[in-house]
Amino acid sequence: MRQHNNLQTEFAPIFKPKAIAVIGATSGQVLLYNAANLFIKTLLDFGYDGKLYAVGKSGGEIKGVKIYPGVEDIPDEVDYVTVAIPNRFIPQLTEECGRKGVKFMHLFVSGFGEIADKAGNELQDEMLRIARKYNIRIIGPNCMGVYCPGSKLTMGMNFSSTPGDVGLLAQSGGQCIMGIREANQRGIYFSKAISYGNAADINECDLIEYMAGDDETKIITAYIEGTTDGPRLFRVLKEAAAKKPVIIFKCAATDGGTQAAASHTSAIAGSNLTWDSLMLQTNVIRVDSVKEMFDVVTVLKRCPEPKSLNTLVVGHGGGTCVQTSDDCCKAGLKMPVLPERLRKALMEIYITDAGNIFKNPLDINPFMGPEKAIKAFTAVADWDETDIIVFQISPEQDPLVPPEFRYKVETGTFMELAKRSAKPAVVIFNMNTVSTIDDLPEESFKQLIDSGLAVFPSTDRAALALKRVYLYYQRHH
Structure with a gap:
């Protein structure tokens, strides 16, 4: 049985290999149909700056990388190999890698212990026997x-x-x-x-x-x-x-x-x-x-650690806010009712609650000016009966406002409110599956993410994640 005493040192070449050899490359096949060639191209495109070698029977080169006939023909040390050749050749290759001093073999190839086949299991056992003889560690088989x-x-x-x-x-x-x-x-x-x-x-x-x-x-x-x-x-x-x-x-x-x-x-x-x-x-x-x-x-x-599951929903659109509240409660979050003193404070800002909801959820119209929205949120942000704030944005529900303007106003307003929150705050950004408004939804979603906020495409996913994290912290303390 292997010892597991110093994995930090032993596994270093997996994640920081100095030299990689990709087995199965060829200069004669279309790139798309050869896995080894694709691994080489992907590494080069990503900017891998260690030594990269190709091994295959064709000779020549692939993407400027010389193809050697065998791993033992590579003139330098190799600590990591990626293998994309048929499984029947793996025991012999493992022997060659052992003699070469290879530390890790990543087997992209399949057809070993995962199939209900005696030959596959025997092949895996033979490969492992040789690998252990040379102290080679195997990643896989059948993996990326x-x-x-x-x-x-x-x-x-x-x-x-x-x-x-x-x-x-x-x-x-x-x-x-x-x-x-x-x-x-x-x-x-x-x-x-x-x-x-x-x-x-x-x-x-x-x-x-x-x-x-x-x-x-x-x-x-x-x-x-x-x-x-x-x-x-x-x-x-x-x-x-x-x-x-x-x-x-x-x-x-x-x-x-x-x-x-x-x-x-x-x-x-x-x-x-x-x-x-x-x-x-x-x-x-x-x-x-x-x-x-x-x-x-x-x-x-x-998000900072939530102290409880008590949640305030802030958004625009009565029906959407109600559905957001339902989804929060279904996931196990709690929705206390806004007290009368805070409802009065909101009435002083908006004069009337016609077209708005001032209970929890808090439905406020960003098109009445961001200053009012900021005042309204500031009035309720420190409410001591809530420890989580869920912001709901649905720009595509406003049919009479030009798209560029409504995305700018709704995204900008609620992003500003969420960034002002000292409590755990998540933003629900509702997008249609197929949008006819160019790239506005995707650009707005990315804008919210780039601002550092916790952004979700649906309330149920956000609420479930909040609950799981809350329970995790409760057990952890």
Whole structure:
């Protein structure tokens, strides 16, 4: 059994490799149809500035990178290889990598322990036997690999090059990629992310333990289908969650999902109740989707700790404000009624409550002037019976106001109010699925995110994230 004493040192070449070799490259195929060539192009486009080598039988070059016939023909040391060749060649390649002194093999290729096939399991066992002989660590098989913007390392096209402080580990390559894209669109950036597939060698326990001790990672997120070492997972989760927030999307929560996980990554899914108990005991935040995972991260990063679930809703549009209030209550937030003294203060600003709601929700019209909106919010901002403020923006509900003007006024007004809040504040920005107003919705959404606010596309997602974070802090204290 492997020892796990110094993962910070041992795993350094995974996220900061000095030299990468990509196995399976060819100069004769169209780029789109060769995974190794695409890995090389993606690394070059991302600006990877370590040594990059290609290995393949064709010779020649790809994107200016010389293709060597074998890994042992590379003249320099190589500490990390990405492998995109048929699985039957992997044992021989592992032997060659061992003689070369390679430290890590990332196996993009599949067809090992995840398939219900004796030959696949035997192939995986043979690969692991050789890897252990040379002390090579295996990432995968059947995975996308590593993304670390701080070292200009990526597995996918068009990922942000901005380093952040969120770590992500995912058994699924697709979920990992969707998570990165979802987070980047929300203004959330990564210290490192890794898709680890079948976990034939390096597994979720190793990666959680590593990220718990990683100073660059302040929040750990994970997509996990199952584990083969429950006791160790319990221990590393408990230790990690005592240091920093840990958020897990545990998939395979149904019978159908469990069967799919077994054939996807050979994961032993376990019962849903067991996982619920595990995460409750270790103070891990459990979520039900990748989107929800980064909803929670958004609240953790962009809001102070909520002291209670008492919530004030502020927005424009009676029906939309009522629906926002309903969604908050359905998620478990509480909606106290605005006291008479504050309602009188609002009446002094607006003269009448005709066309407005002054109870909670607070429906105020930004087109009556931002000065009035600021006065109204200032009057209720310190109300001691609420500890969360939800701002609701729906620019497309006003049919008689020119689009550019209504987006500018509504977005600008409520953004200013939210930035003035000393309490946890989230902004709900409602967009139609298909907009006919050029890029105004997307530009406004990005404007809100770039201002540093916690922005959500729907109330139910924001409210659920707020509740999960509140309960996390309550257990943590």
